[in-house]
Amino acid sequence: MKRTSVLTVLLLFAAVAHAKTGVVFIHGKGGTNLAQASVARAYWGEDMIRATTKGFTIPYLICSYDGTQYMWVAGNQVAGQIYSWMNANAIDDIVIETHSFGGVVIRWILSNPTYDSRYQPIISRIRWVNSIAPPNKGSEAANLAGTLSGSWLTGWMIDLVGQNNDSTRNCTTSSMSYYNQYYLKGTSGRPALPKTIYNIAGTGLWNDYVHSEDYGLATLSGVAGMPGEDDGMVSQYSAQAVGVIWFTTLANHHHNRRNDYKKIGDSLATDF
Amino acid sequence: MKRTLRCTLILALPLLPTSPFAADLTGAFEAGTRYEAPADHAPAAVSRMYVRTLTRGASALDLPAAGDGGMLIWTIPAARTAYSRPLGARLTTPTGDVLRNGENGSVARGLRRFRFDAAETGIDVPAGTHEVLHVMQTQAANYRLDVDVPPDVAGVMVVAAEPDSRITLETWIAPLSRQPGEPVTLHAELRDGGEAITGATVVARLAAPGGAAGKPIELVDNGNGVYVATLAELPSAIAGAWQARFEADGETSSGVRFSRTGAGELMAERGAARLVADSVRVSRIDGVLRVTAAADAVAAGAYRFDVIVAGARGADGSRPALAWGEGVRQLVPGTNTLTLDLPAADGELYVDVRLLGLDTIGVAGRVVVDVRE
Numbered sequence: 001m002k003r004t005s006v007l008t009v010l011l012l013f014a015a016v017a018h019a020k021t022g023v024v025f026i027h028g029k030g031g032t033n034l035a036q037a038s039v040a041r042a043y044w045g046e047d048m049i050r051a052t053t054k055g056f057t058i059p060y061l062i063c064s065y066d067g068t069q070y071m072w073v074a075g076n077q078v079a080g081q082i083y084s085w086m087n088a089n090a091i092d093d094i095v096i097e098t099h100s101f102g103g104v105v106i107r108w109i110l111s112n113p114t115y116d117s118r119y120q121p122i123i124s125r126i127r128w129v130n131s132i133a134p135p136n137k138g139s140e141a142a143n144l145a146g147t148l149s150g151s152w153l154t155g156w157m158i159d160l161v162g163q164n165n166d167s168t169r170n171c172t173t174s175s176m177s178y179y180n181q182y183y184l185k186g187t188s189g190r191p192a193l194p195k196t197i198y199n200i201a202g203t204g205l206w207n208d209y210v211h212s213e214d215y216g217l218a219t220l221s222g223v224a225g226m227p228g229e230d231d232g233m234v235s236q237y238s239a240q241a242v243g244v245i246w247f248t249t250l251a252n253h254h255h256n257r258r259n260d261y262k263k264i265g266d267s268l269a270t271d272f
Numbered sequence: 273m274k275r276t277l278r279c280t281l282i283l284a285l286p287l288l289p290t291s292p293f294a295a296d297l298t299g300a301f302e303a304g305t306r307y308e309a310p311a312d313h314a315p316a317a318v319s320r321m322y323v324r325t326l327t328r329g330a331s332a333l334d335l336p337a338a339g340d341g342g343m344l345i346w347t348i349p350a351a352r353t354a355y356s357r358p359l360g361a362r363l364t365t366p367t368g369d370v371l372r373n374g375e376n377g378s379v380a381r382g383l384r385r386f387r388f389d390a391a392e393t394g395i396d397v398p399a400g401t402h403e404v405l406h407v408m409q410t411q412a413a414n415y416r417l418d419v420d421v422p423p424d425v426a427g428v429m430v431v432a433a434e435p436d437s438r439i440t441l442e443t444w445i446a447p448l449s450r451q452p453g454e455p456v457t458l459h460a461e462l463r464d465g466g467e468a469i470t471g472a473t474v475v476a477r478l479a480a481p482g483g484a485a486g487k488p489i490e491l492v493d494n495g496n497g498v499y500v501a502t503l504a505e506l507p508s509a510i511a512g513a514w515q516a517r518f519e520a521d522g523e524t525s526s527g528v529r530f531s532r533t534g535a536g537e538l539m540a541e542r543g544a545a546r547l548v549a550d551s552v553r554v555s556r557i558d559g560v561l562r563v564t565a566a567a568d569a570v571a572a573g574a575y576r577f578d579v580i581v582a583g584a585r586g587a588d589g590s591r592p593a594l595a596w597g598e599g600v601r602q603l604v605p606g607t608n609t610l611t612l613d614l615p616a617a618d619g620e621l622y623v624d625v626r627l628l629g630l631d632t633i634g635v636a637g638r639v640v641v642d643v644r645e
Contacts, residue, residue, distance in 0.1 A: 030394075072633060113297065114576075114600050115630060143317055145395035146515050147535045148348070148429060151479035153325060161350050161429070163482050164396045169513055174314035174537035178448055181310040182578075182628055182635055189308025191299055191580075191596045216392025219404050222344050223321050223433040233394055253394065 202231025
């Protein structure tokens with residue numbers, strides 16, 4: 001019995017010694033064009049990918065999915081890409097990096113291992129997840145999008161203003177409250193996730209005011225009524241509602257997926 | 273710390289008690305976890321802003337301000353294509369100061385104008401150049417906004433926000449997960465700091481998923497700052513996320529006029545299946561806790577049978593969360609028998625049984641049962 005245990009541990013160490021590590025990037029919500037590989041790559045920026053992968057020395061996959069869809073649609077698109085990539089490259093130790101809604105998409109996969117046959121094999125190979133600014137309890141900005149949608153206007157203006165897409169609906173505080181209670185794991189009172197999530201919350205707004213780039217986020221933060229600190233899109237309380245707090249960043253929602261205002265990619269690279 | 277955890281996880285792998293490839297998944301909650309029943313409604317949305325619409329026929333607005341902080345006035349052009357030119361809004365303050373079209377204002381004046389591309393907000397608003405006027409410190413009075421609505425712009429949405437204001441509108445709709453036939457409650461609460469605001473006019477409109485809003489529904493003033501309306505039915509049987517938009521107008525006890533716009537949302541379930549309430553049985557058999565239930569399905573397909581087991585209430589009224597289990601089941605039209613085995617648990621139990629849609633996401637049913645020792 002004792003010999004068997006020792007052998008098991010030795011075999012495990014041997015397996016770890018030969019583990020092939022890879023990193024997967026899962027972007028947030030956006031347009032349908034995020035299903036294109038080039039657009040998804042641009043979402044992160046070359047320097048974020050370079051820094052995280054230590055100069056492209058760690059095998060990596062940048063997932064690209066239609067950024068307008070619900071988490072289960074996005075989850076299946078992402079799972080298909082990870083499953084093919086990890087098998088084709090014999091990757092058996094995966095660190096997942098997510099931004100914004102990408103953190104909800106991976107939580108869908110982790111929470112629902114029986115939803116799709118590819119989910120469990122992927123989960124088994126995940127070491128952990130680093131989740132940047134995930135709207136785990138929703139986003140007041142998504143609520144505002146609903147308030148400003150065309151639904152509330154008179155007939156001829158509805159078409160001009162349009163309706164929210166599914167990923168925005170997914171991210172309202174009401175929707176996330178619903179999904180957290182029934183479909184997602186990891187929040188208070190719910191079963192634990194099978195793998196650890198380390199969250200990184202954004203707490204700053206003004207990163208690039210010289211170029212006026214951040215006025216949109218600052219306006220959103222002021223109008224949407226986000227409680228406490230936020231990054232212009234996601235409140236700190238929401239980002240930190242799941243997993244272990246790794247650190248907070250002053251980089252706002254535009255910048256905390258890049259490696260520019262604050263060197264978040266350098267921090268992610270410390271995993272390898 | 274992360275590396276230490278990694279090593280611990282790897283060494284702990286052989287100790288995992290269940291196969292990760294089992295059809296049904298079960299697990300135990302971490303010690304100290306308290307059971308949480310699903311909330312009847314989402315956390316209240318708290319608003320310190322209001323929304324108006326301008327058209328070429330009515331291109332001026334009086335915007336009430338509370339006088340207890342700054343105000344942001346965001347103008348959003350609604351046009352067939354992205355509108356890239358500044359709208360040119362003019363703001364007149366209660367003292368007669370005018371921020372004219374083309375003026376950017378200054379900190380010294382306490383009035384400023386900014387512009388940004390709609391894409392920077394990251395939310396689904398009309399594309400193009402948007403403008404924000406910032407009043408750094410308002411007075412408790414009306415500000416007048418005039419917008420020259422160009423011929424190629426159908427209208428302008430105006431969002432006025434007072435991020436630091438004591439006047440708040442909190443809103444929600446219940447139930448968050450609504451089964452067909454259940455009544456709907458529209459709830460609003462107006463506060464001026466700690467003081468309830470009574471005598472206001474509060475209306476709500478409901479919009480089906482992707483649809484247009486219905487007629488205004490007046491909420492009844494309960495006299496304590498709470499305004500409520502109860503509907504026996506939704507306006508239509510469309511399933512999915514229904515949204516409500518609340519509009520409140522009134523005066524505080526100190527005579528400050530205000531407006532607020534709030535939001536709420538509920539999930540109208542399809543009624544595709546239901547758990548038969550008195551069918552749930554929990555038995556301790558062969559070292560497991562076996563949960564069985566009957567489900568009546570209208571729509572065949574994949575569902576998930578979820579069970580959460582909690583213990584007896586403690587002195588503080590809460591229950592310890594003990595175990596959970598879940599399994600995918602293919603239901604056929606008619607009555608289906610569902611069974612799930614969980615780790616054994618002794619003593620008094622509280623068992624929360626759920627049926628969740630997987631082909632179409634949505635809650636089909638939930639039943640709770642007390643199990644005596």
